[in-house]
Amino acid sequence: MTTIGLVAISLFAPAYAHHPFGMGDSTNLTAWQGLLSGIGHPLLGPDHLLFLLAITFIGLRQPRAWVIPLLAVGLGGSVLSQFIPLPDAIAPWAEALVSLSLAAEGLIALTVASNAWLLPLIGIHGFLLGSTIVGAEPTPLLTYFLGLLIGQGALLLLVTSWSQSLLERLGSQGQRLGAGIWIGIGMAFAWVALID
Structure with a gap:
């Protein structure tokens, strides 16, 4: 019964991940540190940065039309996390899932997924x-x-602007190679997240 109780308690303890500037406890952040952390986190976290960069390989029709929906859903996820904290026991699995999103983008670029x-x-x-x-x-x-x-907005505008010209330069073979590399990176990051 004690083991079950400890597992149950650990599921409800929130996880506090890192800030990109090593700020530690988020309760002591200033407004300026919050802004810098918000700008820096998606750009300095390799899995988040690679996710945003991989959009260039997908070849979206009307790529700029995707910027606002992607930003809205991404920010919606961030707001939701304030009401549903990430338990410590689930954190490695969540990191692995984020890493696997890179592999999913590779499948999207290969038109295997929507x-x-x-x-x-x-x-x-x-x-x-x-x-x-x-x-x-x-x-x-x-x-x-x-x-x-x-x-995220600046990077999404950049990658959606470059997407079509990059894909024209790479050709279909280059797009498939890029997608394969992203799938490999995603699988490797997921593996590291689970065994770390």
Whole structure:
């Protein structure tokens, strides 16, 4: 009975992941630190950055039309994480799932999976990004979300702008090679997240 009780308690303890600038406890963040953390986290976290970069390999029709929905779902995931904290016991599995999203993007680029999968995948990324600031005061929390909007928005505008020209240069063979590399990276990151 004690083991079951300990497992149950561990499932409800929130996980506090890292900030990109080593800020530690999110309850002591200033508004400025929240903004910098929001801008930096999706750009400095390799799995989040690679997820956003991989959108260039997918070859979306009307790529700019995807920017606002992707941002909205990503930020929605971050807001949701404030109400449903990530338990410590699930954190490695969540990191592995985020890593596997890179493999899923490779499958989307290979047209094995639908482009519509990008929305729930970025929602998972947003949830994990938001879980790093659970417990923060309202002001740094708002500036963190503003930073996420700025950092992710700028990168999404960049990758969607370059997507068509990059795919024209790479050709279908290059697109398949890029997709295969992303699948391999995603699988490797997922493996590391689970055994670490």
